[in-house]
Amino acid sequence: MSIERFIKQGVTGWMTSEGEHADIVMSTRIRLARNLVGYRMPLSFSEDEAHQVDQQVTAVLLEAGPELNTNFTSLQMGDVQPLQRQVLVEKHLISPQLANPDRPGSVILSDDETISVMVNEEDHIRIQVLSPGLQLMEAYQKANQVDNILEKDLPYAFDERFGYATTCPTNTGTGLRASVMMHLPALTITNRMNRIIPQIARLGMVVRGIYGEGTEALGNIYQVSNQITLGKSEEDILTDLLSIAEQIIQEERTARHTLMTNSPTALEDRLYRSLGVLSYARLLSTDEAAKCLSDVRLGIDLKMIQDIDMSILNELMIFMQPAFLQEYASTELKPRERDVFRAKLFRERLQMDHRKKGEPGGE
Structure with missing residues (x-):
């Protein structure tokens, strides 16, 4: 192999x-x-x-x-x-x-x-x-x-x-x-x-x-x-x-449990804002992608977010890394170019998940 x-x-x-x-x-x-x-x-x-x-x-x-x-x-x-x-x-x-x-x-x-x-x-x-x-x-x-x-x-x-x-x-x-x-x-x-x-x-x-x-x-x-x-x-x-x-x-x-009990609306707002960044951002750094992925993962675990497949998040956790990103793009990318390509990749993968489930996912 x-x-x-x-x-x-x-x-x-x-x-x-x-x-x-x-x-x-x-x-x-x-x-x-x-x-x-x-x-x-x-x-x-x-x-x-x-x-x-x-x-x-x-x-x-x-x-x-x-x-x-x-x-x-x-x-x-x-x-x-x-x-x-x-x-x-x-x-x-x-x-x-x-x-x-x-x-x-x-x-x-x-x-x-x-x-x-x-x-x-x-x-x-x-x-x-x-x-x-x-x-x-x-x-x-x-x-x-x-x-x-x-x-x-x-x-x-x-x-x-x-x-x-x-x-x-x-x-x-x-x-x-x-x-x-x-x-x-x-x-x-x-x-x-x-x-x-x-x-x-x-x-x-x-x-x-x-x-x-x-x-x-x-x-x-x-x-x-x-x-x-x-x-x-x-x-x-x-x-x-x-x-x-x-x-x-x-x-x-x-x-x-404390977060959900004391400030459920603020928590839900944070989680969905992160989902919005991953779904629509045009520039996405490694740190921001990791933070937003963490929020969305938490949202799925708490059943606040129910329309994202966890396997997509696992895939994106690897895809967001600088070396994998460049290997996937089949070319070397400068830091700014990586942020652009990372954002594009995240948008495409999340929309693909929506389409697979028959949900609207266009921009």
Whole structure:
């Protein structure tokens, strides 16, 4: 399967708006960091070592596809154009680090894009599984299955006392990073996130933006993940994160109820104004698109807006990103040109949804 298939397809398997608490938890991610015995870590190894590691990991996974009920495609980052690498980042299929052109890395993707194995990123192997909604245990089981297949044929660097050896000491131990991507507009609107984030940190978890460390909460979307990997079992990490996620879900539901009870007209006005911007704007920046998408998503979840399909919003969440937008346009676009093209794309997609339902959607 070619790179074009992964680039052109906007909505991936983890963006189906399914799974438990899908109105708030957009996706669950499990990531396992592993390294092989006999090779230096990726930050200091040679190109020959990188090539050998890549060959071994790729060979095992390409053969294991049927066992995992999927097919795998291996993409060498050196063969992927810079803009296409950024699209893969925007779709959460690779990390920003792997997109670095100086890294001799690759990614092995399942057909439905729910399994992504990065090779020679910060560690030799980064197994990533993405699932819709709150599915921590289910996603971990799938990641663990991939891990077992690799470990059966490849010698992992593992110590009985300290666990899996990793490039970054904060990943040593289980090598597990679990996260939930949550849409928390009501907590943001009511300024409660400023109180919740420090509380989460004291419990050994961290809150980051939509693309992980160092990124902002674009469109009121936050990632909550574990910080501690050493001294705790995988089950303990997942149980603790699940408990915190469920508490945040309850806080968000309470905040939504408060908004609807105290100022329903003002809330409805805000949500429909955002829908109007997405439907008719001629200039649309990434930040404004993300804010308006968040409002419309909230409107759908609260059943205040009932004539928009959530799958369209999931698609537009990817389409609005700068790299995907330019790839979709088949040309490089300056910032102002991107804002014009983004607005045009949003108008067309929303009108298409109206026409599909037999509703008036012309301008």
